Amino acid sequence: MKGDVKATTPEATASSEAVRREFSPGLAGVPAARSSISFVNGETGLLEYRGIRIEELAEHSSFLETTYLLLYDRLPDQTELDRFTSDVTQHRRIKYRITDLIKCLPEQGHPMDALQAAVAALGMFYPARHVLDPQVQYWSAVRLIAKMPTIVAAYHRLRRGDEQVQPRDDLDHAGNFLYMLTETVPDPLIAKMLDTCLILHAEHTMNASTFSGMVTASTLADPYTVVSSAIGTLKGPLHGGAAQETVDMLEEIGSVDHVRPYIMQRLAAKQKLMGFGHRIYKVKDPRAIILQKLAQRLLAESWRSPLYKLAEEVERVGEELLAGKGIHANVDFYSGVLYKTMGLDEDFFTCVFAMARVSGWLAHWLEQIKDNKLFRPDQIYDGPHGRGYVPIERRPGGRG
Numbered sequence: 001m002k003g004d005v006k007a008t009t010p011e012a013t014a015s016s017e018a019v020r021r022e023f024s025p026g027l028a029g030v031p032a033a034r035s036s037i038s039f040v041n042g043e044t045g046l047l048e049y050r051g052i053r054i055e056e057l058a059e060h061s062s063f064l065e066t067t068y069l070l071l072y073d074r075l076p077d078q079t080e081l082d083r084f085t086s087d088v089t090q091h092r093r094i095k096y097r098i099t100d101l102i103k104c105l106p107e108q109g110h111p112m113d114a115l116q117a118a119v120a121a122l123g124m125f126y127p128a129r130h131v132l133d134p135q136v137q138y139w140s141a142v143r144l145i146a147k148m149p150t151i152v153a154a155y156h157r158l159r160r161g162d163e164q165v166q167p168r169d170d171l172d173h174a175g176n177f178l179y180m181l182t183e184t185v186p187d188p189l190i191a192k193m194l195d196t197c198l199i200l201h202a203e204h205t206m207n208a209s210t211f212s213g214m215v216t217a218s219t220l221a222d223p224y225t226v227v228s229s230a231i232g233t234l235k236g237p238l239h240g241g242a243a244q245e246t247v248d249m250l251e252e253i254g255s256v257d258h259v260r261p262y263i264m265q266r267l268a269a270k271q272k273l274m275g276f277g278h279r280i281y282k283v284k285d286p287r288a289i290i291l292q293k294l295a296q297r298l299l300a301e302s303w304r305s306p307l308y309k310l311a312e313e314v315e316r317v318g319e320e321l322l323a324g325k326g327i328h329a330n331v332d333f334y335s336g337v338l339y340k341t342m343g344l345d346e347d348f349f350t351c352v353f354a355m356a357r358v359s360g361w362l363a364h365w366l367e368q369i370k371d372n373k374l375f376r377p378d379q380i381y382d383g384p385h386g387r388g389y390v391p392i393e394r395r396p397g398g399r400g
């Protein structure tokens with residue numbers, strides 16, 4: 001009980017509290033919720049969404065079907081999928097005032113900040129305070145999934161001084177996003193590849209951005225606020241920023257002959273190889289295996305991309321040197337190379353991650369509010385007690 005704490009020094013207070021409660025920095029290993037949305041086994045490289053292996057979804061599903069599965073805990077029948085797809089397609093446009101807001105943002109700003117600001121602003125246009133109302137839940141999810149790609153593509157173009165490209169209803173989710181970026185209908189294989197990247201990034205258990213969204217959800221804030229909190233958390237370099245850093249690293253290496261000396265030097269300097277390693281996976285990330293196969297098909301065989309050739313060599317040498325420590329390429333190793341080849345600016349890679357992960361965030365939002373308990377963790381106080389108030393003239397440096 002807090003009232004029993006009599007210690008007056010930080011050390012004494014901390015040690016007496018620590019005896020009673022175990023402290024886990026970063027909540028590592030502390031379950032913060034029960035969830036039936038996804039499951040990961042880092043020892044065997046297993047990732048399932050609602051019990052279905054990611055490999056099966058990547059091969060047979062689409063991003064919108066996978067989103068439906070995450071949100072409603074079952075695969076839709078054809079009528080349900082057609083309706084969901086049509087609802088998302090019809091809500092892609094953003095209000096001109098959201099476009100104006102994006103135009104007002106500085107072009108050198110980070111795209112994740114633009115996305116976060118625009119998503120928070122959406123909540124002002126579509127009030128969603130009654131979060132337990134199924135209609136509010138459905139239409140908020142539809143709007144967020146539909147409009148985030150439009151916001152990302154608009155900022156990508158507007159900051160270069162190009163006109164925004166309006167969405168096209170005859171294109172699918174990924175194809176339309178690429179069209180809004182480039183004003184060109186993409187090759188179906190490239191659109192399919194992006195759609196698969198979105199499936200692979202849609203959900204990953206209790207990660208930092210999901211937790212952040214859930215904390216906000218637990219206050220019963222509206223879903224636009226929930227998603228904008230999660231976007232802010234995803235932006236950090238320890239979470240969503242690795243794909244961009246991987247491409248920066250590949251560009252720094254420059255050519256295949258520099259790979260080995262570069263990696264040796266980097267590891268000798270105790271620097272990490274970007275796009276390698278994972279807190280959970282101790283074998284190769286199953287998403288990286290799928291992406292590598294896709295990249296192999298598109299970038300090596302069709303496009304003969306020099307960046308991909310370089311990435312392959314980095315992975316080969318990285319595996320040779322790090323696999324013994326359980327460190328392998330992760331999902332971000334190849335996704336950055338793919339996005340770069342699709343024409344996306346590097347600082348937009350995390351926005352594509354957010355366009356995918358919004359499905360997982362919304363699934364956790366729905367799960368959280370169904371049986372809500374406000375998140376209010378505790379702390380171990382390690383400051384002093386019983387300090388007196390000293391008038392300013394009697395403090396050291398005071399002018400009394």
Ligand SMILES: CC(C)(COP(=O)(O)OP(=O)(O)OC[C@H]1O[C@@H](n2cnc3c(N)ncnc32)[C@H](O)[C@@H]1OP(=O)(O)O)[C@@H](O)C(=O)NCCC(=O)NCCS
Nearest residue numbers: 242271272273274275276277278279280325327330331332
């Ligand atoms: C993802 C990551 C943060 C997980 O790390 P973690 O589980 O907290 O493990 P640590 O950072 O404590 O590293 C443990 C050991 O592995 C090494 N290691 C981890 N990732 C490494 C990497 N990418 N390259 C080289 N060494 C790595 C560390 O240097 C450390 O070695 P040591 O015990 O000899 O000091 C880490 O692997 C990383 O920073 N990777 C690069 C960034 C990245 O790709 N992030 C995207 C993740 S999806």
